[in-house]
Amino acid sequence: MSAKISDRAKIAEGAERCVKAGRLAEAVVEYQKLLDGTGQDIPIGNTIGDLCLQLGQEERALKLFQANVDALERRGAYSQALAIAKKIHKIRPSVPESIVRMGDLYGQLGFTTEARIEYARAAEELEKRKQIGPLIDLYEKRVRIDRSDLTTRLKLARLYLGESREDQALSELNDAADLLYVRNENDDAEKILLEALAIREGHPRTLANLARVYRALDRTDEAARLLERDLGKHGPRPDVLILLADLFLEKGEEDRAAPIYGQILAEDPRNSDVRAKLGQIEIHRGRLDQALEYFDPLISGFLQKSDDDKAVGLLGLILMSGVLHLPTLERLAGVFRTTGRLHDLEGVLRLLLAEFRTSGRESDRLRILRELFPLASLDPEVIREAEVLGVIENLRKDASEQGLGVRSVGTDEDREIIRMNLAKAELYVEQGLVRNARRILENLLVLYPEEPRVLKKHEELIYLRSEVEEDEIPEIVEQVGRKEAEVILPVAGPPLPKRPSGPKPAPPPPPKSPLPSPAPEPAAKPAAKPAAKPAAKPAAGPAPSAAPKPPVRDTGPKVTAADLFAGLDLVLPTSPSDPAAVEAGPVYLDIEDKIEEEIEALEAEFYKQLKERTSVIEKDLVEIVQDFRRQVDAKLDQHNYEARYNLGLAFMEQGLFDEAIAEFELAAGDAERTADCWGLIGRCYLQKRNYPEARRRFEHAVASAPEGSSARYALSYELAGVCETLDDTEAALALYHEVQGWNPKYRNTAKRVKILEKALS
Numbered sequence: 239m240s241a242k243i244s245d246r247a248k249i250a251e252g253a254e255r256c257v258k259a260g261r262l263a264e265a266v267v268e269y270q271k272l273l274d275g276t277g278q279d280i281p282i283g284n285t286i287g288d289l290c291l292q293l294g295q296e297e298r299a300l301k302l303f304q305a306n307v308d309a310l311e312r313r314g315a316y317s318q319a320l321a322i323a324k325k326i327h328k329i330r331p332s333v334p335e336s337i338v339r340m341g342d343l344y345g346q347l348g349f350t351t352e353a354r355i356e357y358a359r360a361a362e363e364l365e366k367r368k369q370i371g372p373l374i375d376l377y378e379k380r381v382r383i384d385r386s387d388l389t390t391r392l393k394l395a396r397l398y399l400g401e402s403r404e405d406q407a408l409s410e411l412n413d414a415a416d417l418l419y420v421r422n423e424n425d426d427a428e429k430i431l432l433e434a435l436a437i438r439e440g441h442p443r444t445l446a447n448l449a450r451v452y453r454a455l456d457r458t459d460e461a462a463r464l465l466e467r468d469l470g471k472h473g474p475r476p477d478v479l480i481l482l483a484d485l486f487l488e489k490g491e492e493d494r495a496a497p498i499y500g501q502i503l504a505e506d507p508r509n510s511d512v513r514a515k516l517g518q519i520e521i522h523r524g525r526l527d528q529a530l531e532y533f534d535p536l537i538s539g540f541l542q543k544s545d546d547d548k549a550v551g552l553l554g555l556i557l558m559s560g561v562l563h564l565p566t567l568e569r570l571a572g573v574f575r576t577t578g579r580l581h582d583l584e585g586v587l588r589l590l591l592a593e594f595r596t597s598g599r600e601s602d603r604l605r606i607l608r609e610l611f612p613l614a615s616l617d618p619e620v621i622r623e624a625e626v627l628g629v630i631e632n633l634r635k636d637a638s639e640q641g642l643g644v645r646s647v648g649t650d651e652d653r654e655i656i657r658m659n660l661a662k663a664e665l666y667v668e669q670g671l672v673r674n675a676r677r678i679l680e681n682l683l684v685l686y687p688e689e690p691r692v693l694k695k696h697e698e699l700i701y702l703r704s705e706v707e708e709d710e711i712p713e714i715v716e717q718v719g720r721k722e723a724e725v726i727l728p729v730a731g732p733p734l735p736k737r738p739s740g741p742k743p744a745p746p747p748p749p750k751s752p753l754p755s756p757a758p759e760p761a762a763k764p765a766a767k768p769a770a771k772p773a774a775k776p777a778a779g780p781a782p783s784a785a786p787k788p789p790v791r792d793t794g795p796k797v798t799a800a801d802l803f804a805g806l807d808l809v810l811p812t813s814p815s816d817p818a819a820v821e822a823g824p825v826y827l828d829i830e831d832k833i834e835e836e837i838e839a840l841e842a843e844f845y846k847q848l849k850e851r852t853s854v855i856e857k858d859l860v861e862i863v864q865d866f867r868r869q870v871d872a873k874l875d876q877h878n879y880e881a882r883y884n885l886g887l888a889f890m891e892q893g894l895f896d897e898a899i900a901e902f903e904l905a906a907g908d909a910e911r912t913a914d915c916w917g918l919i920g921r922c923y924l925q926k927r928n929y930p931e932a933r934r935r936f937e938h939a940v941a942s943a944p945e946g947s948s949a950r951y952a953l954s955y956e957l958a959g960v961c962e963t964l965d966d967t968e969a970a971l972a973l974y975h976e977v978q979g980w981n982p983k984y985r986n987t988a989k990r991v992k993i994l995e996k997a998l999s
Contacts, residue, residue: 246272262289280306284322291329300326307339314903316346334363338376345383348934353383370397381410382941385972388414392430399437408434409979412443415451416975420968420998424451440468442477443979449481453488461485476502480512492519510536518555526556526563537573546577564593581664584613591623600627608633616653616691656682656689663695672702879908886918895922913943917953924960933960951980955987967994 253268269286273279283302290299303326310319320343327336341356357380364373377394380387391414398407411434418427431448434441445468452461465482469475479502486495499516503509517532533552540549550573556566567590574583587610594603607623611633614620624630659682666675679696686692886901899922906915916939923932936957943950958973971994978987 257289262293265289266293280309280318296329300329311343311346312903312907316343319343320347332363334360334367334369334372334376337363338372338379341379345379346934346938348930350383354380357383370401373397374401379941382937385969386417388417391417404437408438408441408444409976411437412447412979413972413975415447417968417972419447419451419454420971420995422454422999424454427451428455440472440475440478442475445478446481449485453485458485458489474501476506476509483512483515487515487519492522495519507535510539514552517552521556521559524559524561526559526561526566529556530563530566530569534569537569541573541576544577546573546579549573562589562593564590567593580613584610587613595623603627604629608636611636616656618653652686656686656692660691660695667699667702672699675699879905879911883908883911883915886915890918890922893925895926898922913939913949913953915939916942917956920956920960929960929963933957933964936960948980951977951984955985958990962990962994967998970994971998 249268249271253265253272256262256265256268266286266289269282269289272282283306287299287302287306290296290302303322307319307322307326310316310322320340323336323340323343327333327340330336337356337360341353341360344350344353344356357376361373361376361380364376374394374397377390377397380390381394384390391410395407395410395414398404398410411430415427415430415434418424418430428448428451431444431451434444435448438444445465449461449465452458452464462482462485465478465485468478469482472478479498483495483498483502486492486498496516496519499512499519502512503516506512513532513536517529517536520526520529520532530553533556537549537552540546540552550570553566553570553573556563557570567586571583571586571590574580574586587606591603591606591610594600594606604627607620607627607629611620611624615634621630624633659678663675663678666672666678676696676699679692679699682689682692683696882901883905886898886905889895889898889901899919902915902919902922906912906919908915916935920932920935920939923929923935936953939953940950940957943953954973955977958970958977961967961970961973971991974987974991974994977984978991982988
């Protein structure tokens with residue numbers, strides 16, 4: 239290695255002597271001997287290029303400089319590349335390609351204003367030369383770098399038309415109209431859209447945008463006539479029919495919208511959007527049987543995809559309409575039964591039981607009770623219901639045969655302890671604090687080792703793992719403590735003690751105030767969590783002999799549809815109130831101050847331990863990574879793009895984003911991976927919260943992806959999200975419109991468009 243270094247030094251000294259002696263051609267020959275395909279080639283190439291200029295070999299110098307610009311750009315060294323590009327521009331100041339290249343490099347560095355200036359200069363040169371192809375490419379770059387540039391979009395559309403590229407021309411005209419619509423310049427938007435409609439009559443996106451503009455101008459009747467006229471000329475087309483039906487629905491003309499939706503559904507029974515809209519129309523009309531009929535295939539589809547929350551949400555639209563529709567409630571019970579959501583099933587069964595009791599449907603009442611009893615065998619209300627119907631012994635026998643036998647736990651106080659602690663454990667599980675819930679159940683098993691409900695719940699939690707992050711625990715514990723104080727822990731006895739050896743200890747003293755039975759479920763997750771009886775309802779216990787026991791028919795569990803769907807974010811077609819009179823509840827124990835003290839102590843200790851070990855961990859990790867990188871660079875060729883790409887993915891997965899960026903920049907030299915690599919680099923900068931740099935990398939990725947490819951639109955979607963983060967709403971909306979034009983159902987593009995349009999207007 240030393241010999242090679244000494245040889246290079248001798249060659250360099252000889253070349254310098256030739257330069258000093260004025261023998262430039264000999265110096266060029268000597269310097270060329272130093273070119274070895276490494277990073278040192280760039281400064282040597284610049285030196286050779288300068289000598290070639292002095293020798294009058296301009297073309298040869300330009301090729302060397304251009305090769306250096308390419309190499310530096312591949313490495314991401316845009317500032318150095320720009321310096322050489324400026325040198326090229328000085329040599330050939332009127333060559334559009336060199337001006338465009340400077341604009342590209344300014345764009346890569348984030349200097350968008352300078353990039354626009356260079357592109358404008360290049361456009362003047364290309365217009366003089368009437369070079370349409372390069373001019374189109376240049377305008378496309380200007381539109382990408384400034385998506386709100388309306389003038390350039392319109393020029394680009396005219397050029398597309400001149401080249402018979404109608405699809406792209408229509409896309410640009412519609413994008414321009416979108417920008418005007420967002421700016422509330424709807425009269426100008428109408429002119430552009432009418433021009434687009436003259437290019438291609440019946441173009442779906444143009445029709446949709448023109449109808450939207452007419453609605454914004456309060457000319458909905460004209461929008462309807464436009465769509466009806468198109469249907470008369472071109473026959474029924476689903477996209478136009480949907481536009482017309484949506485227009486009628488927006489105007490509140492459901493009787494005109496419903497037949498059109500029905501026509502679409504007859505042709506395409508799998509159109510879930512239309513089916514959902516028809517269901518909502520039927521809810522408005524009060525025809526809940528028909529609404530359930532429309533929703534039922536959608537519910538089945540959601541269940542096949544294991545998306546039971548959406549299935550529950552559709553049924554919630556019917557149940558929250560102001561009428562308790564029993565077929566829908568039975569369907570909801572079937573959903574919970576199929577998906578194993580037994581706690582939710584119990585709430586629905588209680589509601590059905592109350593309804594069948596009120597309406598005197600004894601056979602249905604008995605059917606529901608048979609299913610409810612194994613789920614709530616300790617509940618005094620369920621036991622009394624079974625006693626009134628005279629089936630308590632049969633139900634206990636059936637439960638025992640199914641392995642759900644009810645073991646006597648002694649007094650009502652025992653039942654209340656079990657009920658209260660199971661509710662408390664459930665609350666902790668819902669908040670993700672599985673270990674806390676498991677500890678409660680272990681304490682219960684000490685006192686009641688053979689209680690089936692406790693055993694079953696404990697078994698469910700054995701393999702369940704918490705997904706709560708460490709830094710979230712203090713806040714969640716505080717929330718649980720507050721909720722616990724509100725709904726689970728009225729003034730009561732001390733925590734469950736460990737059971738000593740010997741005879742079973744006496745149970746804790748009975749509560750001094752009534753306990754809710756069962757405890758209401760907290761709305762902690764966006765899913766239907768049925769609540770049980772109102773908190774004001776007293777717990778079952780030995781009543782004074784003078785007080786007669788009220789009949790079951792008047793005191794059954796009161797569960798409402800609002801309780802079942804309290805946790806769901808439903809957009810209701812109607813929102814009538816579902817009144818439920820709740821009396822004053824019991825006196826609750828205020829333990830908030832104590833919880834805050836505990837949390838502060840835990841946080842202090844946690845951060846103390848974290849601080850003590852962080853510096854060592856970081857030091858070790860940095861040394862390991864640096865050593866690994868040195869070994870990789872020594873052994874791995876920089877042009878081994880496959881290995882560099884995989885290495886970048888590995889670094890990215892481990893959260894080593896700077897190292898990942900370096901590898902992806904090398905892997906981007908592979909033309910097939912260029913767009914993918916720049917997109918991954920953009921994601922790394924997102925993780926580093928460097929949003930301006932992330933935007934620049936995603937823009938480069940979009941520009942590198944093939945025109946019209948799915949990869950390009952996927953990257954555009956990610957770029958739109960970054961623009962949203964940077965509060966560049968117009969740019970984000972323009973990108974979403976591009977993606978929507980490609981695939982309206984891609985991810986949540988339609989929703990983002992609607993939200994951003996509303997925000998800008």
